[in-house]
Amino acid sequence: xxxxxxxxxxxxxxxxxxxxxxxxxxxxxxxxxxxxxxxxxxxxxxxxxxxxxxxxxxxxxxxxxxxxxxxxxxxxxxxxxxxxxxxxxxxxxxxxxxxxxxxxxxxxxxxxxxxxxxxxxxxxxxxxxxxxxxxxxxxxxxxxxxxxxxxxxxxxxxxxxxxxxxxxxxxxxxxxxxxxxxxxxxxxxxxxxxxxxxxxxxxxxxxxxxxxxxxxxxxxxxxxxxxxxxxxxxxxxxxxxxxxxxxxxxxxxxxx
Amino acid sequence: xxxxxxxxxxxxxxxxxxxxxxxxxxxxxxxxxxxxxxxxxxxxxxxxxxxxxxxxxxxxxxxxxxxxxxxxxxxxxxxxxxxxxxxxxxxxxxxxxxxxxxxxxxxxxxxxxxxxxxxxxxxxxxxxxxx
Numbered sequence: 001x002x003x004x005x006x007x008x009x010x011x012x013x014x015x016x017x018x019x020x021x022x023x024x025x026x027x028x029x030x031x032x033x034x035x036x037x038x039x040x041x042x043x044x045x046x047x048x049x050x051x052x053x054x055x056x057x058x059x060x061x062x063x064x065x066x067x068x069x070x071x072x073x074x075x076x077x078x079x080x081x082x083x084x085x086x087x088x089x090x091x092x093x094x095x096x097x098x099x100x101x102x103x104x105x106x107x108x109x110x111x112x113x114x115x116x117x118x119x120x121x122x123x124x125x126x127x128x129x130x131x132x133x134x135x136x137x138x139x140x141x142x143x144x145x146x147x148x149x150x151x152x153x154x155x156x157x158x159x160x161x162x163x164x165x166x167x168x169x170x171x172x173x174x175x176x177x178x179x180x181x182x183x184x185x186x187x188x189x190x191x192x193x194x195x196x197x198x199x200x201x202x203x204x205x206x207x208x209x210x211x212x213x214x215x216x217x218x219x220x221x222x223x224x225x226x227x228x229x230x231x232x233x234x235x236x237x238x239x240x241x242x243x244x245x246x247x248x249x250x251x252x253x254x255x256x
Numbered sequence: 257x258x259x260x261x262x263x264x265x266x267x268x269x270x271x272x273x274x275x276x277x278x279x280x281x282x283x284x285x286x287x288x289x290x291x292x293x294x295x296x297x298x299x300x301x302x303x304x305x306x307x308x309x310x311x312x313x314x315x316x317x318x319x320x321x322x323x324x325x326x327x328x329x330x331x332x333x334x335x336x337x338x339x340x341x342x343x344x345x346x347x348x349x350x351x352x353x354x355x356x357x358x359x360x361x362x363x364x365x366x367x368x369x370x371x372x373x374x375x376x377x378x379x380x381x382x383x384x385x386x387x
Contacts, residue, residue, distance in 0.1 A: 042332075075381075140332070147329045148379060180381055182349065188378035203334055 041205035045222030047142040048197055049251040050208075051233050052115055056217035063090050063115055066210040066218065070117075073198070073209040075186045077169075077176030085167040085187075087195040088117040088210055096254075099243050109256065115218075117210075118165040118195035119242060119250030120144045126157035126166065135192075142251065143197045153190035162246050166194045223251065289369035292361040297354060307338050307351070318374075321348060349380050357383070 057063055070076070070088045077085050094101065096114040124144045126135050134150035135157055137143070158166045172189045180186065184200060187193050197220075198208035211218045221230035230253070233239070239253030257263070298304060306313045308320065324346040327333040336344045345351050356362045359382055367374060 136330070138332070145329070149325060149329065182381050182383055185349070185379040185381060188375075191379075203332065 042203045043205055043207075045141050045228075046224030047222060047251065048120065048202070049142075049221065049223040049230050049253065050117075050197075050211070051219040051221075051230050051239060051253045051255060053217050053219065053233075053255045054112065054114060055255060056215070057113075057115060062215075062217065063113060065213045065215075066115060069209040069213040070195070070198075072179065073181055073201070074184050074196075075173075075177050075181050076193075077173035077186075078178065079173075079176050083168075083170045085169060085173060085193060087167075087193070088115065090114065091116050096242060097240070099245055100240070114254065116163065116165070116242070117252060118144060118197075119163055119248070119252045120195075120197055122249030122251065123247060125160040125162065125248060129156040129160040131156065143199055143202075144194075145196060145199060146192070146194060148185070148187055148191050148193070151191045153192065155192060157192055162243055162248065163250070166192050168192050286369070289366040290361075291365050292358055293356070295355060295357045297357060301355070305340075306355075307336065307342075307344055309339075321352070321376075324348070348376060349383060353383055 067088050067090070071078070071086075074087060076087050079085060090113040093105070093110055093112060093114060096116055120143055122137075122142065124135075124137055127133075127137050127144060130136075131154060132150045132152055134147045134152070136145055136147070138145055153168065155168055158168060169187050169189055169191050173187055174180075177186060198206070198210075201208060206212070208218075208220055211220045219229050219233055221228040223230055225231065233255070234253060237255050239255055241250045241253055244250065293304075313320070324336065325348075328346050334346055336346045338344060353359060363374075
């Protein structure tokens with residue numbers, strides 16, 4: 001009977017373990033909230049990127065159309081002092097491409113304004129320094145996002161960003177917003193903001209606001225897909241990026 | 257005890273000031289928040305039910321909204337599947353305030369009564385009040 005008692009104890013032990021495991025598994029299986037589903041109409045990509053075709057920016061109006069569309073869509077205040085807030089803006093060649101300062105470049109290029117925005121880097125320094133992870137890189141599509149709820153306004157990200165893509169709200173931005181877009185929140189005092197690649201529009205299946213009004217000068221697409229528009233353009237044209245030597249892997253390409 | 261008079265008087269004044277809120281409001285009943293849920297959007301609903309049942313919403317709406325903001329901003333989940341199987345867009349300004357279009361008579365009254373000051377509206381835009 002020695003053996004059978006041993007077996008009995010083994011089975012009894014295993015059953016007890018099973019009883020104990022059930023509540024633990026239940027606790028893991030239970031979630032406070034029901035499970036979620038992705039928005040069906042969203043545009044999907046592994047790596048969103050943008051190509052800025054500078055040859056198509058001829059008149060001031062070409063720039064302003066894109067800037068206005070973005071700033072209106074995202075309730076970006078028009079402050080006009082050194083405390084300005086900008087998501088997409090104009091800058092001269094010297095500021096846009098400080099690494100490519102040849103002694104002799106065409107005057108036309110030297111004086112031309114470039115359309116700049118957040119580069120949505122693969123290796124974003126702003127994300128590395130953010131102490132609250134208010135800014136983070138979405139692994140699914142590479143967009144560098146801001147969670148305004150979490151931003152504590154320390155401005156480390158502004159110091160870290162080599163492209164000046166980030167702006168700080170020194171005061172309440174609301175008085176400087178002419179027409180509030182009800183579809184998008186405003187920001188509050190003490191929060192940093194920047195371009196979000198129109199993440200909220202992409203989720204609804206729309207192209208970014210600036211791309212939509214650019215008349216083909218801005219091209220938005222998936223770099224991971226060899227058949228995408230951006231990849232085709234970059235296969236046929238030589239695109240340059242802002243300050244690539246820093247190793248941030250910016251994902252906004254310029255055709256000049 | 258040196259200066260007993262001054263110390264005791266000082267203590268009396270201190271205690272009086274400290275307990276001021278208690279004896280000042282004694283006997284006065286603060287009326288409970290009078291919240292209105294009769295907006296046109298709610299009246300049009302065939303079944304007067306919020307995203308989740310009322311007791312849950314009353315107790316946990318802040319947790320639900322916090323979960324919504326977390327999932328929309330950080331996890332890209334914009335659709336909420338409620339416990340009764342209905343789908344909702346996770347949006348404060350659009351889903352919540354679409355029915356509760358009377359923010360002042362609904363959100364604010366109860367928040368004022370319970371003395372909480374949510375900072376939602378510093379950024380989120382309040383759609384035009386439709387009462």
